[in-house]
Amino acid sequence: MIMMNKEDRKILHDVCFSVFEQLAFMFGDELEDDELETGSGFFLRATMGFRGQMQGSVSIVVPETISTTLAANILGLDDDQEVYPETALDALRELLNTITGRLMTEIFGEEAVIDLSIPVTEQLSHADWESLVESDEYLAVNIDENPVLITLQMQQRQ
Amino acid sequence: MSFNILIVDDSRTIRSVIKKTLYIAGVPLNEVYEASNGLEGLQCMRDNWIDLCFADINMPVMNGIEMIEKMLEDQLLAKLPVVIVSTEGSKTRIEELFKKGVRAYLRKPITPEIVRNVVKEILGDYDE
Numbered sequence: 553m554i555m556m557n558k559e560d561r562k563i564l565h566d567v568c569f570s571v572f573e574q575l576a577f578m579f580g581d582e583l584e585d586d587e588l589e590t591g592s593g594f595f596l597r598a599t600m601g602f603r604g605q606m607q608g609s610v611s612i613v614v615p616e617t618i619s620t621t622l623a624a625n626i627l628g629l630d631d632d633q634e635v636y637p638e639t640a641l642d643a644l645r646e647l648l649n650t651i652t653g654r655l656m657t658e659i660f661g662e663e664a665v666i667d668l669s670i671p672v673t674e675q676l677s678h679a680d681w682e683s684l685v686e687s688d689e690y691l692a693v694n695i696d697e698n699p700v701l702i703t704l705q706m707q708q709r710q
Numbered sequence: 711m712s713f714n715i716l717i718v719d720d721s722r723t724i725r726s727v728i729k730k731t732l733y734i735a736g737v738p739l740n741e742v743y744e745a746s747n748g749l750e751g752l753q754c755m756r757d758n759w760i761d762l763c764f765a766d767i768n769m770p771v772m773n774g775i776e777m778i779e780k781m782l783e784d785q786l787l788a789k790l791p792v793v794i795v796s797t798e799g800s801k802t803r804i805e806e807l808f809k810k811g812v813r814a815y816l817r818k819p820i821t822p823e824i825v826r827n828v829v830k831e832i833l834g835d836y837d838e
Contacts, residue, residue, distance in 0.1 A: 575818070623723065626727065627723060627726050627730070628727075642721055643723045646724055649818075653796070653818070654797065654799065657799030664802075666800065668797075670720070670768065670770055
């Protein structure tokens with residue numbers, strides 16, 4: 553497994569903020585480790601794989617509370633319009649899909665051909681979140697006062 | 711004149727976003743059909759008159775490239791204009807799509823201005 557280097561981290565940072573801004577009209581800044589405290593509640597993780605000259609995966613973890621705002625913003629819904637759980641998951645998958653597509657071009661260039669898998673989502677507990685935070689292999693960002701973790705894992709293609 | 715549009719994408723969110731973008735862009739719409747993969751898309755094209763198809767590449771069951779290849783094998787569908795809406799950024803893959811007859815490629819996220827220009831370029835200036 554190849555750890556995220558400084559350059560990849562910078563690319564991930566820039567792509568992430570740009571996609572949140574353009575797709576969901578949400579803005580943020582990078583978080584320090586000691587700012588990753590969260591209340592109770594659960595989290596949602598979307599993950600998708602890629603395979604080209606390298607292979608790996610990209611994932612995003614968000615508090616469940618932000619997922620409805622995310623979906624409402626992407627879909628341009630009014631405040632009184634309900635966001636169903638499946639809509640929130642679908643919006644999170646699409647956000648990750650857009651981040652990953654951009655990321656692949658930024659890291660591997662426009663000539664590279666990369667196959668992407670279909671994004672999948674799962675629910676994480678607070679304990680899962682804490683163990684992720686301990687792993688230190690993520691980019692932590694603050695999106696509308698909510699902590700969001702993004703990870704990029706890569707390895708040489710087998 | 712108003713158009714029948716087909717949107718093929720496995721994400722309901724993206725289908726809604728494209729639909730909304732078409733409305734904001736002022737595209738005169740008759741019917742907007744939706745399909746969640748290439749296979750459903752092909753069926754919809756065979757069952758309905760479609761003026762323009764927006765399609766994703768990365769989809770389960772049948773992806774966008776396979777759908778376009780099937781369209782080329784079908785005399786009735788071969789000339790139906792397809793616009794790809796995807797996160798794909800590979801020049802090599804985009805060139806392959808144009809060789810298969812794709813009329814335009816839009817990278818997500820899309821804007822009403824871009825959609826308006828593409829629709830006008832393919833279907834003609836609907837403002838006139």
